[in-house]
Amino acid sequence: MRHIISLLMENEAGALSRVAGLFSARGYNIESLTVAPTEDETLSRMTIVTRGSDAIIEQIKKQLNKLIEVVAVIDLTDGDHLERELMLVKLRAQGEAREELKRMADIFRGRIIDVSDKTYTIELTGTGSKLDSFLHAIDRNLILETVRTGSSGIGRGDRILKL
């Protein structure tokens, strides 16, 4: 099953490689991993999307907690949560496709953030599956380049991960 693990860790050099190394050394799967400092600059917040049986996910959480620099770990999929990913996609936009692509971007609530005579670059946020749907809706030949951040997650309402 797909799980979104959220963690707070010391914002120190090497902390990310400890997490990445743990996943590769123990054969855990990483679908995506995002990390950036929080409003408290001594801490980084990481979101890891992974898959595994309940026993594996339990081990992943325990092993993450064991890392000395990890301050807190939660499994967002244990409760209500929000999940967003940002994608930038560069599309070939010439002739009649130009209007069609603009319309598509609107439907998916994307924004065109760069325009050239041959291309559009669209910014799109949403769940991973929404971004996938957008890419499926576009003629594959028109997609020149995509870049995705991987999911960031946060608990709903009073579910707060803070030190």
Added chain:
Amino acid sequence: MELTGAEIAIRCLQEEGVEYVFGYPGGAVLFIYDALFNQDQVKHVLVRHEQAAVHAADGYSRSTDKVGVALVTSGPGVTNAVTGIATAYMDSIPLVVISGQVSSNFIGEDAFQEVDAVGITRPCVKHNFLVKDAKDIASTLKKAFYLAKSGRPGPVLVDIPKDVSNQKVEFNYPASVHIRSYHPERQADAGSIKRAAQLLADAKRPMIYAGGGVVLADAAGPLTDLVRLLGAPCTNTLMGLGGYPATDKQFVGMPGMHGTYEANMGMQHCDVLLAVGARFDDRVIGNVAHFGSVPRKIIHIDIDPASISKRVQVDVPIVGDVGQVLGELLTVLRSSKQKPDTAALEAWWKQIAEWRSRNALKYRYSDEVIKPQFVIEKLYEITRGDAFVTSDVGQHQMFSAQYYKFDQPRRWINSGGLGTMGFGLPAAMGVQLAHPGATVACVTGEGSIQMNIQELSTCKQFRLPIKVIALNNRYLGMVRQWQEFFHGNRYSQSYMDALPDFVKLAEAYGHVGILVEKPSDVEGALREAFARKDELVFLDFRTDPTENVFPMVPGGKGLSEVIFAEDL
């Protein structure tokens, strides 16, 4: 007063009460060696290879309850140390390893003797640090010692660039340490302890399975009390030997691949299994599905939550210090009005006696050729079970674990998790330094000993009267055994040709060597060796090259699927 980073590092070791540092100098640690030279509180033991420095620190730690300390230079110094660090990591041994690093301005430039020490050791340390400023050395070393020793112990590496070791700053050793993301001391859940006590009190066929955690937590006392109170059989893993006295009638031997029949059958057929500081290792429980195929309740006490339900799902997990938890469990059980079910226990012991009567450890004595088991039995007899015994890895390790009866913890020193050949001799050096005057035997093979034989030179320099018991069968015995059982007797590369004359080799290093070829000479040779109290004696026992370790649960099989010596 301002001190250099190097002086601060040594002052920290003094503050921590470090008696010995095992190390090898080199370019990046010259300032640290200079600071060592200018004091005499911390003694340095010069090894002949960095791997041995870490194993020696490890042996020192295992035989005491102190943190072992090693000091190595950058690049090859630290890569040589990696095997030692990984060995300590797998067996949860508290070490602080200080490595030199190239100067800060060279880092990342592929400088001479540069290696990413923090990167290369990351998967096999509890934690590691690169110190970028001399003002951080004291706090980092304080943390390193605290991390190494607290919670589930383990090795910690501190990498110090050369320029940092020569940078002058004010020295203040912190009195205490706080790491906001690290909380190793936790109070075990009282409800779980109550549930565990109830399960044990109700058990018809209780079994205690105790591992290295009991030794590390110095919890042999409460474990022994609990086993006696319950009247239950107790098995100690390879790492846990000595945690419960092996000569006691409630001890059923070691479990696992080469464990006794009664221990393995007990593990399999008990109705309540109490696992204490043990981790259901693949060499202990064999096939996981087979192990889980019988109904029994499992209680698991461990300091490390990640050890619980990792391989085997348990019914009552208890996270906490093994000694404390056992103490609390004892209190609950003692205050209980419930009487033990003596009839059930009696039936259980009858069953165990039946398994025991298979006499799984019997072997065929020969008066033609020396049996390795016989050497260990004699070693036990002659040292009256009172020696520190280190071992390397292979058949001789299993024979030692099976035939030397350890009544006390921290007497049996071996590489259980990583299985590191070359561990025995340097580990014995650490043990002998920690216990001057004590009897220290290193049981080894002709394969293993050659992986760190250069340490005979260190033993000479520091006058370490270790007794090297080499069971020389001219084969990599355990490899040969597996090739015989599972690879159609194709002895691919397991024959040790062109062996040195170990007697002459020992003499070349300035020690005494004795060749023993006949079973009738075994006892005399051992007596002579142990009578030489101040000398290292290398005993080259020419043992039966075809002898195998029995009983055996083959890899992937279940604990009750045992091969006995007489089956083949």
